[in-house]
Amino acid sequence: MKHLAIVLFLLWQGGEPPEAMTLARRAYDAARRGNLDAAAADLLEAARLAPRNALYRSALGGLYARQNKPEEAIKSFREAVRLEPGNTALKANLETLSLDYGAALARERRFRAGLQLARETAALSPASAKAHIMLGLFETRNQQNVRAVAAYRRALELAPESSDASVGLGIAQSAAGMLKESQDTFEAGLRRFPQDAMHRQAYGVLLVKLAEAGGAGTERAIEMLQSALALDPALAEAHYQLGSLALAREDHAAAASEFAAALGNGLDDSRIHYALARLLRRNGKTEEAAKHLRLFAERKAAEQDGRQP
Amino acid sequence: MTRLAIALLLAGQVAAPPVFRDITAAAGIVWRHFNGLSPDRYLLESTTGGVAVLDFDNDGLMDLFFVNGGETPRGKSKTAVRHALYRNLGGNKFADVTPRSGLGATKFYGMGAASGDYDNDGHTDLYITGYPSGALFHNNGDGTFRDATAEARTANEGEWGASAAWFDYNNDGLLDLFIANYARFSYSDAKRCEFEGKPVYCAQTAYAGRPSRLYRNNGNGAFEDVSAISGIASQPGRALGVVAVDFNNDGRQDLFVARDASPNLLLRNKGDGTFEDLGLEAEVAYNADGVARAGMGVDAGDIDGDGNADFAVTNFDTEYHALYLNPGRLPFREATVSSRLAEFTQPYVGWGVRMIDYDRDGDLDLFIVNGHLHEMIAQSNRTVSYREPPLLLANDGKGRFTKAGAGPAFDQRYLGRGMATGDFDNDGAVDAVFVSLNDPPVLLRNEVRASNWLGVRLVGTRSNRDATGARLTLRSGARTLTRWITGGGSFLASHDRRVVFGGVTLPASLEIRWPSGLRQTVTALATGSYHEITETKE
Numbered sequence: 001m002k003h004l005a006i007v008l009f010l011l012w013q014g015g016e017p018p019e020a021m022t023l024a025r026r027a028y029d030a031a032r033r034g035n036l037d038a039a040a041a042d043l044l045e046a047a048r049l050a051p052r053n054a055l056y057r058s059a060l061g062g063l064y065a066r067q068n069k070p071e072e073a074i075k076s077f078r079e080a081v082r083l084e085p086g087n088t089a090l091k092a093n094l095e096t097l098s099l100d101y102g103a104a105l106a107r108e109r110r111f112r113a114g115l116q117l118a119r120e121t122a123a124l125s126p127a128s129a130k131a132h133i134m135l136g137l138f139e140t141r142n143q144q145n146v147r148a149v150a151a152y153r154r155a156l157e158l159a160p161e162s163s164d165a166s167v168g169l170g171i172a173q174s175a176a177g178m179l180k181e182s183q184d185t186f187e188a189g190l191r192r193f194p195q196d197a198m199h200r201q202a203y204g205v206l207l208v209k210l211a212e213a214g215g216a217g218t219e220r221a222i223e224m225l226q227s228a229l230a231l232d233p234a235l236a237e238a239h240y241q242l243g244s245l246a247l248a249r250e251d252h253a254a255a256a257s258e259f260a261a262a263l264g265n266g267l268d269d270s271r272i273h274y275a276l277a278r279l280l281r282r283n284g285k286t287e288e289a290a291k292h293l294r295l296f297a298e299r300k301a302a303e304q305d306g307r308q309p
Numbered sequence: 310m311t312r313l314a315i316a317l318l319l320a321g322q323v324a325a326p327p328v329f330r331d332i333t334a335a336a337g338i339v340w341r342h343f344n345g346l347s348p349d350r351y352l353l354e355s356t357t358g359g360v361a362v363l364d365f366d367n368d369g370l371m372d373l374f375f376v377n378g379g380e381t382p383r384g385k386s387k388t389a390v391r392h393a394l395y396r397n398l399g400g401n402k403f404a405d406v407t408p409r410s411g412l413g414a415t416k417f418y419g420m421g422a423a424s425g426d427y428d429n430d431g432h433t434d435l436y437i438t439g440y441p442s443g444a445l446f447h448n449n450g451d452g453t454f455r456d457a458t459a460e461a462r463t464a465n466e467g468e469w470g471a472s473a474a475w476f477d478y479n480n481d482g483l484l485d486l487f488i489a490n491y492a493r494f495s496y497s498d499a500k501r502c503e504f505e506g507k508p509v510y511c512a513q514t515a516y517a518g519r520p521s522r523l524y525r526n527n528g529n530g531a532f533e534d535v536s537a538i539s540g541i542a543s544q545p546g547r548a549l550g551v552v553a554v555d556f557n558n559d560g561r562q563d564l565f566v567a568r569d570a571s572p573n574l575l576l577r578n579k580g581d582g583t584f585e586d587l588g589l590e591a592e593v594a595y596n597a598d599g600v601a602r603a604g605m606g607v608d609a610g611d612i613d614g615d616g617n618a619d620f621a622v623t624n625f626d627t628e629y630h631a632l633y634l635n636p637g638r639l640p641f642r643e644a645t646v647s648s649r650l651a652e653f654t655q656p657y658v659g660w661g662v663r664m665i666d667y668d669r670d671g672d673l674d675l676f677i678v679n680g681h682l683h684e685m686i687a688q689s690n691r692t693v694s695y696r697e698p699p700l701l702l703a704n705d706g707k708g709r710f711t712k713a714g715a716g717p718a719f720d721q722r723y724l725g726r727g728m729a730t731g732d733f734d735n736d737g738a739v740d741a742v743f744v745s746l747n748d749p750p751v752l753l754r755n756e757v758r759a760s761n762w763l764g765v766r767l768v769g770t771r772s773n774r775d776a777t778g779a780r781l782t783l784r785s786g787a788r789t790l791t792r793w794i795t796g797g798g799s800f801l802a803s804h805d806r807r808v809v810f811g812g813v814t815l816p817a818s819l820e821i822r823w824p825s826g827l828r829q830t831v832t833a834l835a836t837g838s839y840h841e842i843t844e845t846k847e
Contacts, residue, residue, distance in 0.1 A: 143504075143689045144504075144688075144689060145689050145690055146688055146689060146691070175690070176689070176690055176691055177656070177690040177691040177692030177693060178691055179692070211646075212629070212646050212651045213629075213651050213652050213655045214649060214651065214652030244597060244598075247597075248597065248646075270599045271598045271599050273599075274595060274598070274599030275597070275598075275599070278592065278597075278640070281590075281640070282640075293589065296599055300599065304514075
């Protein structure tokens with residue numbers, strides 16, 4: 001509300017067309033009464049009557065954000081930034097909104113929409129490491145692995161202290177088939193972020209893949225995953241990976257322990273239930289295995305129903 | 310090899326003789342595949358290209374049949390799109406006999422081929438799969454074929470059929486027909502996807518999988534669709550490859566169906582006309598993370614020498630082509646990593662796959678053809694390319710592979726799809742042929758010389774004449790080699806049904822378990838030649 005009041009004050013000072021200002025004032029009152037739809041409609045009309053006024057746009061963006069309409073909010077803020085490119089507060093608002101919306105799109109598995117948003121955000125905020133990390137994520141999710149490498153590399157240049165950027169770069173390089181570069185990135189990350197458990201977990205996953213494809217034994221992978229767990233015993237993915245390695249060598253006791261830890265730390269996807277079903281069947285626990293197979297099928301269906309546009 | 314030759318070889322100055330030599334042009338094969346590539350990028354275009362190795366004229370020489378794709382609404386050809394039948398003239402020469410054969414054209418977009426003598430008249434017939442139907446061609450025995458689809462009722466109407474397999478599921482002495490159906494598809498309901506603003510094939514998951522089909526042979530020229538009562542119809546999914554083999558040694562032919570981002574099926578033949586899927590129990594349905602891989606081709610054979618049928622399945626890049634070892638009980642053991650198959654196949658999208666003993670040392674090796682779908686894949690993954698080389702992987706006898714230096718053809722890159730094997734020159738060295746999208750096919754002559762082999766051609770009397778489903782056990786010295794005459798196998802392909810045993814020392818005895826259940830032992834066996842063995846009456 002405070003933001004909208006400032007807008008109206010500035011408009012009064014600036015000599016805006018009276019109809020636009022009247023509408024903006026009415027929008028302010030409507031917003032105060034909690035009628036956000038009416039407020040947004042009036043501000044939209046005010047913006048149409050005064051198309052070069054960035055403040056109407058930013059106020060409208062704020063209203064849309066309150067209405068949980070992130071796409072409209074981002075569009076309005078982008079228009080405001082276009083009208084006032086030097087306004088850093090507007091840019092910061094837009095970036096925050098875009099990053100939040102990007103996170104929501106990633107959770108909803110709307111990777112194509114996320115990529116579009118991320119590319120626009122990175123273009124508008126070329127010095128933002130977070131924007132480039134988001135871009136890297138969505139490029140990877142859209143199989144644009146080489147582009148993802150570039151995005152993460154830029155993020156790491158902008159924020160050398162960002163372990164997220166380092167991990168993302170290593171993963172993107174691996175997906176792009178740049179395995180040597182990926183290992184180099186993770187090794188550098190180990191030196192730069194020695195206490196970063198997530199970094200060690202991600203490197204461990206890569207080392208598992210390298211071992212499968214004949215690049216190395218599993219010993220280093222196991223060592224890396226265990227070192228991640230030493231820093232953070234709640235890393236479910238590390239437990240799952242160690243369990244899978246144990247099951248592959250038919251060490252059922254170790255597999256059971258690791259899978260239980262993965263489950264206990266919140267891993268509840270199709271993989272863990274399939275792995276448990278395999279393990280339990282080997283141990284003759286067919287009823288429990290069947291239960292996990294049912295859960296596997298349920299999780300699988302839910303994962304496949306995930307939105308893709 | 311002399312010491313000088315060895316020294317020169319080691320110095321890289323003398324190339325090793327190729328195991329397989331590309332003789333396509335010299336053999337007179339000029340047919341070219343056409344897939345109707347268009348800006349619409351119909352997924353159909355990326356999965357075509359079948360081939361069959363068959364002796365259609367019973368002259369003792371393996372002939373070739375190539376299945377063409379076809380035109381699509383915006384993918385037109387400047388010349389007539391036709392299939393091709395090449396007659397083997399001997400001396401590694403082939404003649405195009407398509408016009409006289411009646412096999413040149415079909416009314417549908419072509420996919421694969423399956424050959425089999427469904428009426429036991431001694432002449433090999435042919436089924437061609439495709440979209441939106443398939444066709445059965447009866448071999449008239451005079452070099453011509455007759456379209457018998459209508460009377461046989463085997464059109465597979467409305468479906469996108471991929472690989473097919475002739476096998477006798479009810480052991481009545483008549484070959485039945487399984488067709489691996491892929492997905493719901495229509496030119497008018499095509500999916501549209503882009504990469505970097507250019508059209509690309511959409512992921513297979515955009516297309517809903519379809520049930521496969523099983524036709525039971527009634528013995529009077531007609532077939533009955535038993536997909537529903539057999540349980541086959543209750544397993545929809547994107548099926549691409551199929552092999553029929555008795556995996557549990559109960560005398561009944563089972564099916565392994567490779568499916569694309571749908572769980573693979575291991576269909577146990579229950580002996581009462583129905584099948585049950587044991588894919589989950591066998592742990593062949595998914596990979597260790599519970600992911601259904603992009604199964605394309607599949608083949609069966611005894612990789613580790615324990616007398617049980619193992620399975621190799623080709624998959625997408627980074628998924629690894631899979632090897633499942635059958636210990637004679639469930640679950641199977643996935644040996645993709647321990648066999649080094651993961652290491653050798655990681656960058657490839659695989660299609661045709663065959664277990665052949667290329668060097669006749671008694672172990673089944675792997676021949677695999679590869680080729681990607683996406684022209685721009687290198688922009689996404691630096692280690693993956695659009696055109697990819699075939700692979701020849703030599704088995705150490707325990708199921709661990711090394712990459713064999715196989716000749717220049719294995720350094721070339723193709724868009725490999727259907728691949729079939731057979732001994733074109735009857736020298737006991739199994740040759741291979743494969744189709745590459747929109748290119749001439751590739752005919753590879755196996756040039757490994759050996760004398761310690763023996764070949765077997767079975768002729769069923771109570772069993773189906775092709776003896777599909779027979780299990781052969783050769784005892785030779787300290788070794789016991791087990792082979793099967795399988796139905797289907799590889800991708801979109803059909804093969805020389807003769808079995809070649811390598812690493813044979815005499816005396817040797819061969820036990821045959823015919824599909825009829827009859828056991829027959831043959832001892833008067835010589836190496837260096839083929840033996841025709843007819844099923845005895847008792």
